[in-house]
Amino acid sequence: EVNAYGEELRNKHLAGMPPTEEEISKFDTLRENVVKNDAARGFLEARQTIDELLNTINHYLGMSIDLGRAPTPEEIEEARQRAMSAQTSCSCGGSCDKESCDCDGNCDHGHDHDHKDGGCGCGNH
Structure with a gap:
């Protein structure tokens, strides 16, 4: 229900109709109920862990294809540092x-x- 309602609000917003305070409140209540539910929260945490694992695997495979070989631990760490740096820089690029x-x-x-x-x-x- 949270996902369906969230998608409905997203589509409404994309159509140029911002959600009302009442709609936002309803969505927040639905989302809060999910977070309070142990099974649902556990599922969301597991899904996040799986997504992170898949991203790591895809990144490693992409580097392997680009390099034509398996990346070294140093190359993986360097790529990780570059990615972290890109996430924390200003929109102006810092220069x-x-x-x-x-x-x-x-x-x-x-x-x-x-x-x-x-x-x-x-x-x-």
């Missing part, structure tokens, strides 16, 4: 300055930055 900056002054993760010292001041680079 903006006052003169040439066309970013909006906000990181993707909500931190303002002020271009002090020639770069973003968010500290996430």
